Amino acid sequence: MVKHCLSLADLGxxxxxxxxxxxxxxxxxxxxxxxxxxxxxRSVAVVFEKPSTRTRxxxxxxxxxxxxxxxxxxAEHSQIGRGETLEDTARMLSRFVHAVVCxxxxxQRLETLAAHAAIPVINGxxxxxxxxxxxxxxxxxxxxxxxxxxxxxxxWIGDGNNMARSWAVAAGLLGFKLDxxxxxxxxxxxxxxxxxxxxxxxxxxxxxAAVTGAHVVTTDxxxxxxxxxxxxARLAAFAGFEVNDALMAQADEASxxxxxxxxxxxxxxxxxxxxxxxxxxxxxxxxxxHAQKALLLYLMR
Ligand code: CP
Ligand code: NVA
Numbered sequence: 001m002v003k004h005c006l007s008l009a010d011l012g013x014x015x016x017x018x019x020x021x022x023x024x025x026x027x028x029x030x031x032x033x034x035x036x037x038x039x040x041x042r043s044v045a046v047v048f049e050k051p052s053t054r055t056r057x058x059x060x061x062x063x064x065x066x067x068x069x070x071x072x073x074x075a076e077h078s079q080i081g082r083g084e085t086l087e088d089t090a091r092m093l094s095r096f097v098h099a100v101v102c103x104x105x106x107x108q109r110l111e112t113l114a115a116h117a118a119i120p121v122i123n124g125x126x127x128x129x130x131x132x133x134x135x136x137x138x139x140x141x142x143x144x145x146x147x148x149x150x151x152x153x154x155x156w157i158g159d160g161n162n163m164a165r166s167w168a169v170a171a172g173l174l175g176f177k178l179d180x181x182x183x184x185x186x187x188x189x190x191x192x193x194x195x196x197x198x199x200x201x202x203x204x205x206x207x208x209a210a211v212t213g214a215h216v217v218t219t220d221x222x223x224x225x226x227x228x229x230x231x232x233a234r235l236a237a238f239a240g241f242e243v244n245d246a247l248m249a250q251a252d253e254a255s256x257x258x259x260x261x262x263x264x265x266x267x268x269x270x271x272x273x274x275x276x277x278x279x280x281x282x283x284x285x286x287x288x289x290h291a292q293k294a295l296l297l298y299l300m301r
Contacts, residue, residue, distance in 0.1 A: 006129070007129045008134060019294045024290070039296065039300060042068040042098040042300065043097040049105065055124045056072065058288035058289045062296065086109055099296065103126075104125075104126055106126070107126040110123050120299040127162060129169070132291065135292075136284055137218070140283050141215075150176065152215045153179065153214045155210040157243050158219045161220060164180060172198040178200060179210040180203050181209065187203055211248070214251045216255065218257070219243050220260055241268065242266075243268065245272050256278050259279075259281050263281070
């Protein structure tokens with residue numbers, strides 16, 4: 001059966017742990033001959049219906065480093081952008097390449113792609129989830145904390161968006177505690193959260209309540225791709241949700257700060273925090289490469 005990764009739930013806890021272990025090994029042995037040949041002779045399409053820097057770099061470089069050929073497809077320069085159906089695109093891609101990564105808007109588009117593809121489909125970000133980013137984030141957490149997942153607490157500050165949802169799925173699977181503080185009207189959907197959280201996710205009222213005792217404090221932009229028309233309203237609604245030194249002071253003293261990037265200093269995070277000693281955002285960005293290579297190996301080997 002073809003394995004896909006549209007959400008971390010498609011992997012499950014055991015596979016996530018295995019992928020994180022392999023990613024850590026890949027980081028140590030990045031260009032070792034065994035890994036350089038791992039996917040030799042194969043090709044992977046990486047399709048973008050939205051802009052990207054890190055996702056493109058991590059997959060394009062990662063696929064190359066595993067010995068395979070990346071094929072970058074920008075939707076606006078392909079027939080996808082002219083309305084060729086996803087069903088036909090999936091059938092056609094399956095005849096050319098051995099896996100496809102796709103960044104899109106509606107999650108349903110990925111489900112359609114996966115339903116008609118004979119090859120693994122990887123979610124490179126949808127409006128619902130960003131599983132590849134959270135794999136890299138979990139790897140970054142593992143580099144800072146050796147405690148079991150059940151002893152760790154993560155605080156999500158801000159929008160109940162694709163990133164927050166992927167963190168919630170990860171908490172439910174791995175068993176760490178996730179407290180989510182969002183402005184009114186921007187919270188994670190409560191019914192959905194209850195379904196995936198297995199008791200590990202709490203929607204709390206204030207950023208202060210979320211960060212108390214947290215080992216990891218993380219956030220994301222207030223306006224995600226595709227929401228640009230809402231920018232002014234969101235700026236107003238998210239006032240008071242900046243991750244700054246005063247907030248970090250209430251987290252665990254060993255706490256780290258994560259952000260998937262790109263960031264807006266002075267909005268969701270202060271310059272002092274993202275450029276400060278607790279920030280791990282550059283390790284987190286680099287870890288996209290190692291995590292994405294490990295995911296490709298898990299799905300394709
Ligand atoms: N974090 C992330 O996915 O970055 P890009 O949008 O640059 O790919
Ligand atoms: N929530 C953001 C993540 C960007 C990597 C977005 O969807 O635009």
